[in-house]
Structures are given as C-alpha cells and as structure tokens.
Amino acid sequence: MEAVVYLNGERVDYADARVSVEDRGFQFGDGLYEVVRVYGGRFFYLNRHLKRLQKGAEEIYMELDFGLDRLRDVCKKAVVESGFKDASVYIQVTRGVAPRQHAFPEKSSCTWVVIVRQAKPQPDEFYENGVKVITVPDERWTRCNIKTVQLIANCIAKEKAKRAGAYEAVFHRGGIVTEGSSSNLFIVKDRKLFTHPANNLILHGITRSVVLEIAEKLGFDVVEEAFSLDRLFDADEAFVTGTMTEVMPIVKVDGKMIGDGVPGEMTRDIMREFRKLTETVDE
Structure with a gap:
C-alpha cells in the first residue's frame, strides 16, 4: 500500500x-x-x-x-x-x-x-557521523511562525543544499541565523544551548519545543536569542530538529568544521533522551 x-x-x-x-x-x-x-x-x-x-x-x-x-x-x-x-x-x-x-x-x-x-527514517550514519549544511539568505516573508503551504523559498533553499551535497540549508537574515529550510537550529557553546527565539521569524517547531523540555530536564543552560553566522561557525556543537529529521547533528557548515567534526556530547545526550520519548509518547 x-x-x-x-x-x-x-x-x-x-x-x-x-x-x-x-x-x-x-x-x-x-x-x-x-x-x-x-x-x-x-x-x-x-x-x-x-x-x-x-x-x-x-x-x-x-x-x-x-x-x-x-x-x-x-x-x-x-x-x-x-x-x-x-x-x-x-x-x-x-x-x-x-x-x-x-x-x-x-x-x-x-x-x-x-x-x-x-515513515522513511534518516540513515543511521547521519546520526552517528553528523551531516553538513550550507547557509543561504532568508528570502521568506516575515510570518514564518505560520505553517503555510507557501514554501517556494524553502524549496529553493533545500534544492541549493541538495545540489551542494548538503543535508540542509540554514537561513540567515543579514548575517543573523534563523532556522533551516525544514528544521529549527540549535548550537552549543561553552556548555550552553542557543536557539533563535520563537518569534515571527521562525516556525515554532514541535520537535524544537520537545528538545527545550529535554534540555531543561538534563539541566542544560538554554538561551533563546538570535545569533550571527560567525557564532554558528564558532560553535562547539550544532544540530537541527524536525518531525522527520528528529535531532540531527551538524559537523560542517559551508565547509567549515564544527567543534571536533563529530557529534558533540550535549547533542548526543539530547538525541538519546529524544529517542526514549519516541518509545513512550502517545498523544
């Protein structure tokens, strides 16, 4: 079927x-x-x-x-x-x-x-080894919090990522990072977790909200604030989240290595707790 x-x-x-x-x-x-x-x-x-x-x-x-x-x-x-x-x-x-x-x-x-x-899960090696992403200008409208079917700008960005051999395209507005073409973005720096605030410039992702709850449970410091491309490039860890993406570690952005070039410790902790929820949540 x-x-x-x-x-x-x-x-x-x-x-x-x-x-x-x-x-x-x-x-x-x-x-x-x-x-x-x-x-x-x-x-x-x-x-x-x-x-x-x-x-x-x-x-x-x-x-x-x-x-x-x-x-x-x-x-x-x-x-x-x-x-x-x-x-x-x-x-x-x-x-x-x-x-x-x-x-x-x-x-x-x-x-x-x-x-x-x-469902067609992502390959196991993506989670184990991490993926690479590219950055692109955010050319969408300014009501990205509404999950409309008007997705041509997202589709163009995803196509650019595909042609570049990357997993995802990360949007930025004037050098300020927002989110991925079909995902939300998190970075880790000095044991703190950062993500763009849930305003009109990003989708208020369900998986994003679950990850924030996991981070609180694990006792991680979480900061919801906008950050620059330079801070993304300088991150110790990075990952994207989404319904079909789940929690996906990033190891390269625009060809630049993130951290040690492998999924980081905090990312793995969040991935592990997320997987536990997939085995129990029913609502």
Whole structure:
C-alpha cells in the first residue's frame, strides 16, 4: 500500500484524490499543513500539532469548519487502516473552493486532506557521523511562525543544499541565523544551548519545543536569542530538529568544521533522551 488518503473526511483511493482547480490552496497557497510522526503505532505529540494548526488558522482568519476532534479521529483511523506502525501523517487544510479573487470569500468550506505513508527514517550514519549544511539568505516573508503551504523559498533553499551535497540549508537574515529550510537550529557553546527565539521569524517547531523540555530536564543552560553566522561557525556543537529529521547533528557548515567534526556530547545526550520519548509518547 502506497498511502491512505482521506479527503474532506472520506477515504478515497490515492489515484482518485482530486481537488478543484479553483481551490484557494492551489491558486493562492491559501492553506496550512502539519506533519506528524507515528512510532510503533503511537502518535508523537499529535495534540501539539493540532493546537499549532488551530493557532495558524486564527492568524490567517480561517475557520476550521470540520472541527479538530474530527480531524484527530480521521488521523487515527487512517493510521490504523494503513497498517504502518511507523508512519508520517500529512495534514493539509485550505480555505476551500471559490471564484478567484484576492479577498477571502464570504462563504467557503475548507478542503482538508490527511495522507498516511510509511515513515522513511534518516540513515543511521547521519546520526552517528553528523551531516553538513550550507547557509543561504532568508528570502521568506516575515510570518514564518505560520505553517503555510507557501514554501517556494524553502524549496529553493533545500534544492541549493541538495545540489551542494548538503543535508540542509540554514537561513540567515543579514548575517543573523534563523532556522533551516525544514528544521529549527540549535548550537552549543561553552556548555550552553542557543536557539533563535520563537518569534515571527521562525516556525515554532514541535520537535524544537520537545528538545527545550529535554534540555531543561538534563539541566542544560538554554538561551533563546538570535545569533550571527560567525557564532554558528564558532560553535562547539550544532544540530537541527524536525518531525522527520528528529535531532540531527551538524559537523560542517559551508565547509567549515564544527567543534571536533563529530557529534558533540550535549547533542548526543539530547538525541538519546529524544529517542526514549519516541518509545513512550502517545498523544
């Protein structure tokens, strides 16, 4: 089975899943999305993802007319029907179908999609040896805290990383580091953990929030503040986080070695605690 697809609450064959040519998600990128990980049949912080989806909808004046309880039920049903114990659940919601005009339609019903696929974990050697990343100017809009489907700037950055043989592209605005094209970024310096504050310039990542909780549990000093490219290059350790990325150590940035060129001690501690959570969390 390639995937289980639900469209507007009804299961459809993958090949038959269709949306209107006048869906605002298609014409304007007027929509939101979430990606949720399932480990061993257990959802990893599904409720946090749904809470962020609701918050994003409020930010763009979109009413989730189908209801989050129904969406939650469909996600769980789709995972069971898929038979995948380790899965990724993609959720997308648009403002729906209306004649094309920039102003929001007075009346429309959301188009909402749930797609469940078998998860494809990152290679073990990435976690063991670390990965390299590149830096690119952050050319996105300034509401990056809203998880919209408008991702072309992210896609261009990811393509640049791919062409450079790198795992990820790290954004910076005028030399100030923000986050990755599909991840949040952390650095370690002098046994302190640094990450960009959760404001409008970054996505408030679910995995990011989990890592901050882990760091507090481990007694690490955590500083949420913006930092420069120079501080990134001078870091003792660095890693990126995300739903499918999990906690990924970085050993090179723009060809410059980070620390000793191997995943650092604090990064490994966080990775270990994160993995424990994937074996227990179910919400």
